[in-house]
């Protein structure tokens with residue numbers, strides 16, 4: 232796999248790392264890696280600490296602090312911010328009994344920081360819990376080198392046009408499968424509900440799906456899966472871009488989205504298609520408001536992607552249809568045939584905050 236990176240890490244280096252990771256830590260010590268969303272609302276940070284035992288419930292993980300002035304979340308003179316553990320899973324990198332611990336971020340008054348949208352989402356999910364809201368998110372991304380150059384693209388000029396890359400096999404069209412497969416297994420190890428994965432339309436572009444997840448769990452699991460992906464890519468010496476339309480792909484290339492599938496108990500029951508169609512009224516009403524929160528820049532990122540071309544709808548107009556990939560909302564063909572199931576919101580950008588998106592969908596349809 233050394234061919235993935237240009238300044239290859241020495242294989243010996245990896246062997247030494249494996250030697251030390253293979254030493255079993257004392258049975259009364261665990262390593263807990265605390266993960267949080269930084270001030271950009273899209274990038275992740277993490278730091279690790281030793282604990283004397285594995286906590287049984289999430290509330291037993293201690294609150295921790297960090298330097299918010301180094302993450303775009305505070306000024307230097309009042310820089311302490313808090314990490315509050317909200318979800319945890321086995322750590323596929325350190326292995327054994329070590330844990331990944333997803334946290335939300337709080338200011339010195341214990342209020343959510345500006346880019347912490349989890350609390351608001353959790354409140355919405357709590358209000359609608361009787362509907363048993365299920366989500367599934369399709370995370371598209373591009374594998375790039377450290378200069379932002381897409382994997383498999385010639386250093387000068389462009390690859391052969393779109394058409395042969397989607398779900399492709401072959402060394403001349405599928406670039407970075409090592410990253411994809413390692414991420415898939417790492418997610419399974421971590422207990423993430425990873426639904427599947429596929430190569431996408433643009434060379435170097437891939438997708439994984441998380442779900443179904445109920446309520447607030449959707450956002451928690453997608454953020455953890457993104458973290459795992461960044462870490463896996465790091466080990467291969469490459470990076471993951473969630474930019475919906477990186478400059479280099481501004482020509483005739485599909486952008487990257489994060490289609491969000493949604494259903495309630497009513498939609499999943501026989502005759503549920505009626506409830507699915509009824510949901511369109513609420514979704515139409517909040518269209519402009521949704522477009523503002525479907526990327527971390529008030530809708531600006533997504534404007535580059537939602538052009539009405541490349542399997543997208545146009546950003547300024549709400550539309551829905553059966554099996555139509557040029558609509559804001561698609562009802563999958565199979566759902567229409569069975570008369571029940573779920574709907575797909577195709578608008579969210581690949582760099583969206585799933586807490587914002589799932590909260591907005593739930594609110595639009597049920598509140």
Ligand code: ADP
Nearest residue numbers: 365366367368426440441442443492493494573
């Ligand atoms: P597409 O055909 O749009 O590419 P994918 O196969 O990539 O769809 O993803 C399907 C997604 O739909 C998965 O994330 C899955 O978890 C989700 N999903 C399936 N059934 C439901 C449901 N009843 N409610 C919500 N999400 C669902």
Ligand code: MN
Nearest residue numbers: 278296297298
């Ligand atoms: Mn320090």
Ligand code: MN
Nearest residue numbers: 369438440490
């Ligand atoms: Mn998909």
Ligand code: MN
Nearest residue numbers: 369371431438
């Ligand atoms: Mn896709």
Ligand code: MN
Nearest residue numbers: 369490575577
């Ligand atoms: Mn889709």
